[in-house]
Amino acid sequence: MSSLPTSLTGAALPGAQDSAAATSGAGAQPSSSSSSSQQPPSTAVHAVPSPTFSPLYQQIKALITRSLQSGEWKPGDMIPSEMELASRYKVSQGTVRKAIDELAAENLVARRQGKGTFVTTHHEDVVKFRFLRLVPDEGEPHYGASHVLECKRLRAPAEIARLLDIRTGDSVVQIRRVLTFSGESTVLDEIWLLGANFKGLTAEKLTEWKGPMYALFEAEFGTRMIRASEKIRAVAADETAAALLSVPVGSPLLSVERVSYTYGDRPVEVRRGLYVTTRHYYQNDLS
């Protein structure tokens, strides 16, 4: 799976290469006979009967994903209707629907009955708290104030480079900041971003921006965080952390090491957060 044929880059509009019965090892395409009115659809179907097969709807999903990635449809935009996509890709509406179903399950798009299907964005309330799991013991989840301590370019240390899948010494942007909830310093973040994707990111931009950092990244740098993987530990506060978070040295802190990924599962951010969990907790659901 995943690596799909890319015969028709970008467009994939009508008038595509003919077909003569899809040899795709996947779904239906009767190619002949049968009582009803089925025609050989195809388009999006690979030109070569390569050893790489995948269901039609997966190919459609890949094509839609590419349009999302290329910025043809931007966060917040409505994507074309199912009927429209069906005719664009020359498949049935049901096939498009199944592709979109999966994209919706992965939170890349969101369906809204009667309105359309929209590209998700980190501005939405719903999405915000997918990536910030810290909940206060009392009161509603909220977004704290961010205080940027530092934002500079440097050459990636070996460990960070490994996680970002780049070479040691490649350019990265390092950010250090403190998140404050109702006046209390609660989170100390140390962030490394892929240098290539974040040219022009400065402490000023970060400071001026109100709202989730990921919303800034998606709006200003065209980099959308799709998913992340976290490793969580309990650690003791060192002197630096203790000072910045106003807790005694040695206090237990939650250490959250995150790697975030964009389209194509490419890592673009490494983040190490230290959380004070006396009045907040990290919320997780197993299912």
Next chain:
Amino acid sequence: MSSLPTSLTGAALPGAQDSAAATSGAGAQPSSSSSSSQQPPSTAVHAVPSPTFSPLYQQIKALITRSLQSGEWKPGDMIPSEMELASRYKVSQGTVRKAIDELAAENLVARRQGKGTFVTTHHEDVVKFRFLRLVPDEGEPHYGASHVLECKRLRAPAEIARLLDIRTGDSVVQIRRVLTFSGESTVLDEIWLLGANFKGLTAEKLTEWKGPMYALFEAEFGTRMIRASEKIRAVAADETAAALLSVPVGSPLLSVERVSYTYGDRPVEVRRGLYVTTRHYYQNDLS
């Protein structure tokens, strides 16, 4: 949603109450006209046009869930084929498919192409690690040895009762145990179980049992853990914990407070775990 009409308990076999056009505010059921060959299906459809509506496939899903809950199909069993269920409930195969799709997404059943659809069980490797997120820094995830310290019945303290949705003083079973990974004490668990569901649970049974505790619960007590919610914090080891986990007093530990639910989102277990995270970490994926 959720609370569905239960007119036809358990069975819902053919020869059900007639129908004369489903007044269900949900899906299709043309009830008349149209060119093709659609008949009013129904069954599983409520007798009264009550204010509670839900799509047909949701009703089917509820009926299947009830059969799972009642033990008609036990963990590990294969459930009837889609065609069989379709004729049992008098709906199309596609509708059953959609119902099963959702159950599979919730991990209540698992589909296996060419074989059938099976009730999931805590014996399966895949499922095991859904509820144990502790991963070693080196090597593969594994299941440690469990050492039961205590297992006794007592009356629920207020806090536990609240979480289990019972009254203070109601009967609960309390278990305390230590999990050891490659010789190192790593997890100290304190567990409270709904007394009513776990009559006859003893330290011997727990000790003799090899494998995940939840597998024992499902096999011996007919209580299946479906999902859980966790609150995670960093805390300092007190004297008891320090002694049992062989760490200095004051060491940072991961505190994991879990509430587990069975069918119908009924809480049946409260668990507080203290994890040593020097050679292990808690793995979590945000998506």
Next chain:
DNA sequence: TAGTGGTCTAGACCACGTG
């Protein structure tokens, strides 16, 4: 060979949100 889930299509109707 037979049975199961997986894919694909085509068409109908419903519910929602906007004009």
Next chain:
DNA sequence: ACGTGGTCTAGACCACTAT
């Protein structure tokens, strides 16, 4: 009234697994 996603059906064929 119209367009959008949501539900439902019916039938065909494919791919995997067991016998």
